[in-house]
Amino acid sequence: MSLALDILSVLAISAGAFFFLAGTVGLLRFPDALTRLHALTKADNLGLGLVVLGLLPRADGALGALKLIVVWLLVLVAGATVSQLIARVAQRAGPAP
Amino acid sequence: MTIAVTIAWAFDALLAATVLAVALWTIVTRETFAAVVGFVAFGLLVALVWVRLAAPDVAMVEAAIGGGVTGVLLLGAAARLRGVEAATAAEWPGKTLRLVTGALCAAVAAALAATMLLLPDPAPTLAPEAAANLASTGVGNPITGVLMAFRGLDTLLEKVVLVLALIGVWSLAQDSQWGGLPGPQRQAQPDQSLVFLARLLPPVGIVIGVYLLWTGADEPGGAFQGGALLAAMWLLAMMAGLAAPPPVGSRRLRLVLVAGPAVFVAIGLAGFALADAFLAYPQAYAKPLIIVIEIALMLSIAATLALLVAGPPERMPPR
Amino acid sequence: MSETTLFGLGASALVGLGLYGFVIHPEPLRKLLAFNLLVSGVFLLFGVIARRGAAVGMGGDPIPQALVITGIVVAFAGSALAVGLLLRLGQKTGRATLRDVPSPPGDGTTS
Numbered sequence: 001m002s003l004a005l006d007i008l009s010v011l012a013i014s015a016g017a018f019f020f021l022a023g024t025v026g027l028l029r030f031p032d033a034l035t036r037l038h039a040l041t042k043a044d045n046l047g048l049g050l051v052v053l054g055l056l057p058r059a060d061g062a063l064g065a066l067k068l069i070v071v072w073l074l075v076l077v078a079g080a081t082v083s084q085l086i087a088r089v090a091q092r093a094g095p096a097p
Numbered sequence: 098m099t100i101a102v103t104i105a106w107a108f109d110a111l112l113a114a115t116v117l118a119v120a121l122w123t124i125v126t127r128e129t130f131a132a133v134v135g136f137v138a139f140g141l142l143v144a145l146v147w148v149r150l151a152a153p154d155v156a157m158v159e160a161a162i163g164g165g166v167t168g169v170l171l172l173g174a175a176a177r178l179r180g181v182e183a184a185t186a187a188e189w190p191g192k193t194l195r196l197v198t199g200a201l202c203a204a205v206a207a208a209l210a211a212t213m214l215l216l217p218d219p220a221p222t223l224a225p226e227a228a229a230n231l232a233s234t235g236v237g238n239p240i241t242g243v244l245m246a247f248r249g250l251d252t253l254l255e256k257v258v259l260v261l262a263l264i265g266v267w268s269l270a271q272d273s274q275w276g277g278l279p280g281p282q283r284q285a286q287p288d289q290s291l292v293f294l295a296r297l298l299p300p301v302g303i304v305i306g307v308y309l310l311w312t313g314a315d316e317p318g319g320a321f322q323g324g325a326l327l328a329a330m331w332l333l334a335m336m337a338g339l340a341a342p343p344p345v346g347s348r349r350l351r352l353v354l355v356a357g358p359a360v361f362v363a364i365g366l367a368g369f370a371l372a373d374a375f376l377a378y379p380q381a382y383a384k385p386l387i388i389v390i391e392i393a394l395m396l397s398i399a400a401t402l403a404l405l406v407a408g409p410p411e412r413m414p415p416r
Numbered sequence: 417m418s419e420t421t422l423f424g425l426g427a428s429a430l431v432g433l434g435l436y437g438f439v440i441h442p443e444p445l446r447k448l449l450a451f452n453l454l455v456s457g458v459f460l461l462f463g464v465i466a467r468r469g470a471a472v473g474m475g476g477d478p479i480p481q482a483l484v485i486t487g488i489v490v491a492f493a494g495s496a497l498a499v500g501l502l503l504r505l506g507q508k509t510g511r512a513t514l515r516d517v518p519s520p521p522g523d524g525t526t527s
Contacts, residue, residue, distance in 0.1 A: 105419070106419065106422075109419045109422055109423065110422060113422055113423060113425075113426035116426060116430070117426060117429055117430065117433070120430055120433050120434070120453050121433060123437075123449060123450075123453065124433060124434075124436065124437035124440075124441075124450060124453070129443065129445055129446060132446060132449055133449065136449050136452065136453075139453070139456070140456075143456050143460070146423060146426075146460065146463075147463060149419065149423070150420075150423060150460075150463045150464065150466070150467045150476065151467055151470065151475025151476045152463055152466065152467075152475070152476055152481045152484075154481060154485060155459075155463065155481050155484050155485055155488075158485050158488050158489070159456075159459075159488060162488055162489060162492050163452075163456065163488050163491075163492070166492060167452065167492050167495055170492075170495060170496055170499055171445070171448070171449065171495070171499070173499075174445055174499045174502060174503060175445060177503055177506070178445055178502065178503070178506055178512050181506040181510065181511055181512045182443050182445065182512045184511050184512075184513070185442045185443045185511065185512055185513045186442070186443075188442035188513065188515065189440075189442055190440060190442075195440060198436055198439045198440060199436055202432040202433070202435045202436040202439070203432055205431065205432050205435060206428045206429050206431055206432025206433075206435075207428075207432075209427075209428035209431055209432075209461065210424070210425050210428040210429070213421065213424030213425060213427075213428060213461070213464065214421065214424075214425075216424075216465070216468065220465070220468035220469050221469065222468075222469030222470070222471050222477045223469070223477055223478075223479045224469055224470065224471040224472055224474050224476075224477045224478065225471055225472050227474075227477075227478050227479065228471075228472045228473075228474065239474060239478040240478045240481055240482050240485070242478070243478045243479055243481075243482040244482045244485065244486075247479075248479070248482060248483075251482075251483070251486055252486065255486045255489060255490055258490055258493060259489065259490075259493050262493035262494070262496060262497050263493075265497045265500070266496055266497055266500040269500045269501065269503075269504045319485075321485055321489060398489075402492070405492070405493060405496035406496065408499075408500060408503070409500055409504070
């Protein structure tokens with residue numbers, strides 16, 4: 001049972017790391033601010049969710065697992081708001097020369 | 098277990114290299130705004146380094162204050178100085194001066210590195226003394242014990258330094274605006290997503306901040322971490338226009354600011370009567386006294402940090 | 417090379433880097449940024465020394481760690497005061513420079 005949980009952790013965390021990598025590639029390769037924001041927020045929210053999923057079996061008790069999930073939700077909320085704010089400023093600034 | 102050790106070492110090496118790369122980028126990049134963003138990222142990476150150095154309390158303080166609150170302060174300054182700084186670019190030093198400075202700074206770094214490599218082995222440490230005396234303070238977290246009991250005088254004087262810094266910042270106001278509202282006139286309509294965040298996050302943040310204070314007695318945490326979080330929540334509410342910054346001359350505000358050091362000094366003086374020295378806690382009441390000091394300290398720190406970021410008063414309150 | 421030596425060398429490099437940025441940049445805000453880098457490097461040196469003092473089941477010596485916590489808060493207070501001075505300088509003189517600027521004529525009033 002614990003071996004299956006360990007394999008699940010490794011798979012989930014690796015998948016999460018892959019999504020972080022995809023988000024970073026998107027940040028470096030996309031042409032303008034709005035597309036980069038899209039790449040970052042989608043990849044990082046899903047990436048962080050998978051990492052948290054992989055860490056849940058290793059958390060100490062239900063309270064530890066709840067804290068991990070609260071961390072993920074807070075990052076989701078903060079990331080969504082900040083990307084909205086940046087997008088509004090980028091849109092107002094117009095396309096880059 | 099050498100595989101685990103190798104992986105840990107590789108991670109540490111990668112982390113140190115990334116920290117240095119981000120620091121280098123912060124120094125050489127041309128735009129000030131980009132440099133400040135780089136500095137915020139640097140602060141968060143250094144918090145990771147602190148975790149690797151087995152200091153989770155310091156990691157939390159670095160992430161909250163070193164990365165978070167300092168970042169807000171510097172971003173605001175960069176935005177307000179944008180028009181003014183362009184003229185200074187002409188004062189860049191010439192090539193020889195840069196080379197000489199680089200050589201001297203490299204020499205300083207090399208001297209420090211040599212000291213690091215020549216540190217005595219086994220390392221001298223005060224951990225056994227701290228562990229032996231921790232039981233008498235009633236707390237389980239040795240860092241809280243050091244901050245509140247063993248080196249309580251340092252924490253008290255640091256609180257006083259914070260209040261002095263705030264007085265220094267306030268004294269930069271123009272004479273006609275002494276006692277007014279800190280910070281520039283906010284834009285009339287803050288972005289709706291920011292307002293949403295400022296409605297959603299502060300209740301959660303306050304609960305987590307108080308939790309950090311409470312759990313700091315036995316686990317990593319404490320008054321500084323909780324206070325920084327509360328300050329961030331207040332700043333968020335002020336930035337979204339949901340909470341008006343208080344006028345700097347208001348008595349209630351000044352009472353909250355002074356409460357931390359005042360309670361600390363009062364309990365310290367009571368130590369003369371109840372125990373045998375300044376800031377000595379009587380054995381039976383050590384933990385309750387520490388909790389009382391920490392609560393007052395947290396509120397004071399939260400108010401002081403938020404007001405330090407808000408800045409000197411710049412406009413009078415509407416009558 | 418153990419992890420503490422690695423971070424010790426990294427922190428020394430950070431101190432040198434921060435010092436270089438502090439001397440070179442003419443803009444005061446960039447000097448402040450470099451100064452904060454320098455301060456972070458110094459605190460990391462404290463942290464390395466604390467880590468080497470791990471004993472009796474603790475991960476590190478708690479006294480240097482507590483000193484660093486105090487130091488981080490005081491460094492922030494110093495940065496806040498510096499930013500306040502900088503903004504006031506920008507307001508008064510219209511420039512952000514540490515060189516002497518000839519004051520505009522007729523500026524005898526205090527404001």
